[in-house]
Amino acid sequence: xxxxxxxxxxxxxxxxxxxxxxxxxxxxxxxxxxxxxxxxxxxxxxxxxxxxxxxxxxxxxxxxxxxxxxxxxxxxxxxxxxxxxxxxxxxxxxxxxxxxxxxxxxxxxxxxxxxxxxxxxxxxxxxxxxxxxxxxxxxxxxxxxxxxxxxx
Ligand code: RB5
Numbered sequence: 001x002x003x004x005x006x007x008x009x010x011x012x013x014x015x016x017x018x019x020x021x022x023x024x025x026x027x028x029x030x031x032x033x034x035x036x037x038x039x040x041x042x043x044x045x046x047x048x049x050x051x052x053x054x055x056x057x058x059x060x061x062x063x064x065x066x067x068x069x070x071x072x073x074x075x076x077x078x079x080x081x082x083x084x085x086x087x088x089x090x091x092x093x094x095x096x097x098x099x100x101x102x103x104x105x106x107x108x109x110x111x112x113x114x115x116x117x118x119x120x121x122x123x124x125x126x127x128x129x130x131x132x133x134x135x136x137x138x139x140x141x142x143x144x145x146x147x148x149x150x151x152x
Pocket of ligand 1 (some may be wrong): 075077
């Protein structure tokens with residue numbers, strides 16, 4: 001991280017498989033006061049998830065936004081790409097419990113969702129769980145530091 005990001009800022013990105021759900025999430029979180037940077041895509045042509053995952057991850061890693069939410073068909077491929085960017089801790093979640101836990105225990109700064117896995121209402125619950133949870137620190141900080149050390 002090169003800067004301290006504004007508290008309620010997030011970046012959204014997806015591949016072609018998740019444009020509708022991504023836009024629905026953008027509206028959902030904007031209504032909660034989040035400042036959303038939706039970096040697309042907006043047209044339905046097939047487009048490779050690694051470039052969209054990496055683009056969102058770089059925004060988070062730069063410190064210009066606090067969190068990233070990314071989507072593809074399963075959420076898996078775009079998560080793998082995001083996690084290649086130093087400083088990123090991204091998990092795929094298909095239910096709210098894991099979304100809360102990756103914040104509380106893993107200090108995740110990105111969330112990935114599969115648009116072919118969960119419907120809109122469940123996706124909103126997952127997003128809300130992620131964005132409302134806080135990192136607990138303590139013994140979890142030691143473990144997160146071990147993850148960070150793997151980048152050295
Ligand atoms: C695109 O068809 C699909 O492979 C992609 O959205 C994602 O599920 C990959 O992990």
